[in-house]
Each structure stands twice: as C-alpha cells, then as structure tokens.
Amino acid sequence: MSNSILKAEDLSAWFGSTQALRNIDLEFTPNSVTALIGPSGCGKSTFIRCLNRLHEEVPGARAQGKVILQGRNIYDLTVDPVLIRRKIGMVFQKPNPFPSLSVMENVVAGLKLAGIRRKSILMEVTERSLKQAALWDEVKDKLYQPGTSLSGGQQQRLCIARALAVEPPILLMDEPTSALDPISTAKIEELVIQLKKSMTVVIVTHNMQQAARISDKTAFFLLGDLIEFGETSSLFTVPREKRTEQYITGKFG
Amino acid sequence: MSILRKQIGDFTRLRYKRRKALSLWMTFVLGLAAVAASASLLAVFSYVVLRGAPELTLSFFMNLPKPVGEPGGGMLNAFVGSLLMVLLASAIGIPWGIATGMYLSEYGRGRFAFCVRFCAEMLSSVPSIVIGLFVYVLIVKPMQRFSGIAGAFALTLIMVPLIARNTEELLKLVPQHIREAGLALGVPRWKVTLWIVLRGSLSGVMTGVILGIARISGETAPLLFTALNNRFLSLAPDQPMASLPVQIYTYAISPFEDWNRQAWSGAFVLILFVFVLNIMTRAIFKPGLGRVRD
Numbered sequence: 001m002s003n004s005i006l007k008a009e010d011l012s013a014w015f016g017s018t019q020a021l022r023n024i025d026l027e028f029t030p031n032s033v034t035a036l037i038g039p040s041g042c043g044k045s046t047f048i049r050c051l052n053r054l055h056e057e058v059p060g061a062r063a064q065g066k067v068i069l070q071g072r073n074i075y076d077l078t079v080d081p082v083l084i085r086r087k088i089g090m091v092f093q094k095p096n097p098f099p100s101l102s103v104m105e106n107v108v109a110g111l112k113l114a115g116i117r118r119k120s121i122l123m124e125v126t127e128r129s130l131k132q133a134a135l136w137d138e139v140k141d142k143l144y145q146p147g148t149s150l151s152g153g154q155q156q157r158l159c160i161a162r163a164l165a166v167e168p169p170i171l172l173m174d175e176p177t178s179a180l181d182p183i184s185t186a187k188i189e190e191l192v193i194q195l196k197k198s199m200t201v202v203i204v205t206h207n208m209q210q211a212a213r214i215s216d217k218t219a220f221f222l223l224g225d226l227i228e229f230g231e232t233s234s235l236f237t238v239p240r241e242k243r244t245e246q247y248i249t250g251k252f253g
Numbered sequence: 254m255s256i257l258r259k260q261i262g263d264f265t266r267l268r269y270k271r272r273k274a275l276s277l278w279m280t281f282v283l284g285l286a287a288v289a290a291s292a293s294l295l296a297v298f299s300y301v302v303l304r305g306a307p308e309l310t311l312s313f314f315m316n317l318p319k320p321v322g323e324p325g326g327g328m329l330n331a332f333v334g335s336l337l338m339v340l341l342a343s344a345i346g347i348p349w350g351i352a353t354g355m356y357l358s359e360y361g362r363g364r365f366a367f368c369v370r371f372c373a374e375m376l377s378s379v380p381s382i383v384i385g386l387f388v389y390v391l392i393v394k395p396m397q398r399f400s401g402i403a404g405a406f407a408l409t410l411i412m413v414p415l416i417a418r419n420t421e422e423l424l425k426l427v428p429q430h431i432r433e434a435g436l437a438l439g440v441p442r443w444k445v446t447l448w449i450v451l452r453g454s455l456s457g458v459m460t461g462v463i464l465g466i467a468r469i470s471g472e473t474a475p476l477l478f479t480a481l482n483n484r485f486l487s488l489a490p491d492q493p494m495a496s497l498p499v500q501i502y503t504y505a506i507s508p509f510e511d512w513n514r515q516a517w518s519g520a521f522v523l524i525l526f527v528f529v530l531n532i533m534t535r536a537i538f539k540p541g542l543g544r545v546r547d
Contacts, residue, residue: 052437054433054436054437057433057436059362082439082440082441083439084439085436085437085438085439086438086439087439088437089437089438090433090434090437092430092433092434092437093430094430096428096430096431096433096434098431098434098435098449098453099427099431099453099454100452100453100454100455100456101449101452101453109435109438109440109448109449110438110439110440113435113438113440113444113448114439114440159434162434162438163437163438166438166439
C-alpha cells in the first residue's frame with residue numbers, strides 16, 4: 001500500500017448541489033501511466049482536477065475526502081494549493097499557451113513567476129523541457145516567437161514542456177490529444193511512454209485504443225462512480241464488471 | 254404549360270425585378286449615410302485646418318496671452334495647464350481604472366460586482382458638466398478656490414469608468430483555461446491575473462488607456478468650474494489652471510477678432526493631438542495582436 005505516490009480516499013466532488021464524484025478510492029503507483037476512461041460527464045476530468053485542487057477554482061464547486069500526496073493530505077486546511085500544484089503538473093484538452101508570451105517565456109513561465117530570474121538557468125530549463133517534450137528540434141529557432149504562432153500539435157507539446165519545466169513528480173493530462181490530428185497524437189503518446197521513466201502520469205482519454213496503447217492501469221468511471229480499476233491488459237480483455245465490458249465494446253457511451 | 258403557371262411565372266419575374274431595384278436603392282441609401290457621416294468629420298477637420306493652421310506660429314506655443322487689445326500672444330499657459338492636468342488625471346485614473354477592470358473581470362462575483370459595473374456604466378454616461386458640478390461641490394467649495402487639482406480630479410472621474418469597462422471586456426476575452434493553466438503551474442492567482450491575463454491583453458488595454466487620454470484632453474465642461482482658467486503661466490496645482498479647451502471656449506466667445514483667430518489655432522492643435530493619439534494607438538497596438546484563439 002505504501003507504494004503509491006498519490007492516492008484518493010473517499011473523494012467526492014460537487015458543482016453546486018450536483019454531485020459529480022461519489023466516494024472515489026484510487027491510487028497511483030510511481031512511474032506508471034494510469035488512464036481514466038468513461039463516457040462524457042462521468043466525472044473523470046473532475047476527478048483529476050481534484051488531484052491538484054483546480055476543481056475548487058470553479059465558482060460553486062467543492063470537494064470532500066482525502067488526496068494523499070507523498071504521505072500528506074492535500075485537502076488539509078493548512079495546505080497551500082499553490083505549493084501542491086507545483087508538484088502536480090497539468091496539461092489541458094485545448095492547447096493553451098499563454099498569449100503574447102514567446103515560446104521560451106511560455107516554457108519558463110512557472111519558474112519565472114516563482115522568482116527564478118537567472119538567464120542561464122532559464123535557458124537550460126527551456127532546452128531540457130523542450131527536448132523532453134520532443135519539440136526542441138522544431139522550435140529551437142523560434143524561441144522568441146509567440147507561443148501561439150505554433151501549430152496545434154506543437155502548441156500542445158509546448159504546454160507539456162511548460163508543465164515539465166517545474167519538474168513535477170506527477171503529470172495530469174486531461175484529454176491532451178482530443179483536439180489534435182493523428183500524427184500529433186502519436187507523438188504525444190510516444191512522449192507519455194518516455195515520461196513514465198521519470199514521473200507518474202494520469203491521463204484522461206476518450207480514446208480506448210489510446211488507453212490500451214500507453215497505460216499500465218486503467219480506471220473506468222461512470223456517472224460519478226469508479227466502476228473498475230485494474231491492469232490495462234486485463235481490464236480490456238477480461239473486465240470484471242458487466243458495465244465495463246459494455247462500455248469497452250461500444251454498447252453505450 | 255397552363256395559363257395559370259405562366260401567370261405565376263410572370264408574377265415572380267416582376268417581383269424579382271422589383272426586389273432587385275429596391276435592393277439597389279437601399280444599398281445606395283446606406284452608402285449615402287456612410288458618406289455623410291465620414292464627410293462631416295472631414296468637413297470639421299478641414300474647416301478647423303483652414304481657419305487654424307495659417308495663424309499657427311511658433312510664438313503661439315511659446316507666448317502667454319497678451320492683454321486685451323494688444324495683438325499677438327499665444328496659449329503657452331493653456332498648453333502647460335492641459336498637459337499638467339491630463340498627466341495628473343492619467344497618473345491617478347489609469348491605475349485606478351485598470352484595477353477596477355481587473356476586479357470586475359477576475360474577482361467580482363455576485364451583487365457587489367453587478368453594482369460596481371452598473372455604476373461604472375452610469376458614470377461613463379453622466380454628462381461631463383454634471384461631473385464638473387460634482388467636483389465643484391466636493392473640492393472647489395471646501396478649498397474656496399478653483400484649482401488644477403479639482404480640474405484633474407474631474408477628468409479622472411471621466412477617465413476611470415472608460416478604462417475600467419474596456420479593461421474588463423478585454424480581460425474577459427481571455428479564456429478560462431488560460432487562467433487554469435497558470436494556476437496549475439503553481440502560480441498564485443494574483444500573479445496569474447497580472448502576468449498572464451493582463452499581460453496577454455496589454456495591447457487592447459493600452460488602446461483603451463490612450464483613447465481615454467484623448468477623450469479627457471478635449472473635455473471642456475468639467476473644467477469650466479473646477480480649474481477655471483488662468484491668464485498666467487501657473488504650475489501650482491492648488492491654483493486656477495488654464496487648459497486648452499477652456500481657453501478655446503473663452504477666446505471663441507469673446508468679441509475680439511484676434512482672440513477668435515487664436516481660438517481656431519487652439520482648436521487645430523487640439524484636434525491634431527487627438528488625431529495623432531488615435532492613429533498612434535492603431536499603429537502601435539494592432540487589433541487582434543493579443544487575442545487568444547479560443
């Protein structure tokens with residue numbers, strides 16, 4: 001049990017009076033990729049947004065329960081969500097580089113706004129993060145151009161580089177490829193597999209083939225409940241739950 | 254082919270012709286309205302240039318008004334006064350307006366924000382003479398004196414709601430997921446607001462600021478009984494202060510021909526200043542530069 005880096009215990013979430021998540025227990029092992037699947041509106045995005053306390057930024061939204069990060073409950077009253085978010089990076093559905101910032105400024109935004117100003121460090125981090133995000137070769141001559149001038153797939157990898165720049169041990173990805181073409185998608189999938197060596201990845205996806213290709217474990221959500229969680233290979237081949245089987249065979253969702 | 258069908262065919266053909274003709278007419282009317290609108294601007298501008306430009310000499314900028322009856326003299330007092338009051342108003346009004354806009358867009362929720370927004374809208378549509386009256390009661394009366402401060406404050410009150418509303422609108426164009434991306438990086442909310450949201454919309458915000466400056470540079474009514482006027486060069490903010498619009502007003506309604514001529518020159522300088530500001534804004538802050546694809 002102590003082998004988990006991040007663990008949700010009895011986690012529930014609401015939007016106003018609507019309950020979006022019901023008593024979720026889920027844990028993530030270090031250096032693994034966990035895929036969250038399920039039909040739209042099943043709470044998987046809400047779930048990962050609870051993991052870095054972003055859920056509560058939506059007016060009227062709240063969460064209850066525990067999320068244990070490296071032995072500490074991030075929902076403790078004394079915990080500053082800002083510090084938690086530095087340990088848990090996030091990539092969103094839509095590529096969202098910061099407007100009016102150059103490629104490089106985008107990558108180092110997290111460091112710069114945390115007070116790191118040394119040019120040599122920023123340069124080093126830019127190169128390392130962009131290489132890690134498999135974008136360096138494409139943008140090394142465009143570091144001072146606006147981040148928004150890149151293509152959609154490049155923008156998404158820029159956002160990944162931005163998240164990696166602060167070296168978080170955990171990376172959350174909320175349908176990172178749903179707005180991208182197949183080639184960009186393949187690049188990002190390859191990237192996720194590489195990232196596993198140095199961090200723990202939690203990825204929400206609508207694409208079951210994608211989940212099967214890149215994840216070690218898969219969790220299936222339905223209407224705010226966690227239905228099934230297990231090794232990806234067994235969940236897709238011998239699901240324990242009837243509803244999981246129906247979903248992965250396309251009977252609903 | 255029945256007779257009936259032929260008749261229907263004739264009818265629709267006729268209707269089509271009439272519709273085409275009407276369409277042509279209406280397009281013409283709209284075009285005329287557009288031409289008339291831009292022509293009036295052109296007429297105002299060219300008339301002011303014609304009357305004001307020939308009289309414009311260097312001494313007009315360098316000299317103080319001469320006593321009545323003596324020819325010559327300039328509007329140095331008015332240029333300096335306007336500059337001082339607009340600078341003072343901007344120094345207060347720009348940060349105040351941007352801060353209000355940031356509050357409305359980023360933090361304002363519920364009834365209070367609604368009230369603030371409503372007040373800002375009302376304030377920006379209050380006739381500027383009323384703002385002058387208000388400042389008269391608020392500052393001039395207690396101080397027992399017309400002053401540059403009172404004038405600058407009246408201009409500030411005109412500027413703040415303009416900048417606040419413009420800033421709010423522009424910041425609201427920044428999609429929510431951009432803010433979330435900042436928060437998710439472990440950046441505190443105030444830094445996200447300042448360095449990501451505001452910075453991302455800076456070109457639009459600055460356009461609003463410059464248009465605000467242009468607007469208050471030409472305001473006459475709020476200065477009439479706040480700053481009044483001053484025939485001498487005065488840098489003291491607690492004394493009556495001259496301004497270009499009020500000087501133009503005073504000279505224009507005077508019975509002296511020389512003053513009337515100078516009023517035209519003053520108007521020419523004012524209109525040129527506002528034009529240059531407007532054009533500069535468009536050149537420097539190209540629209541859409543800071544926009545975000547949603």
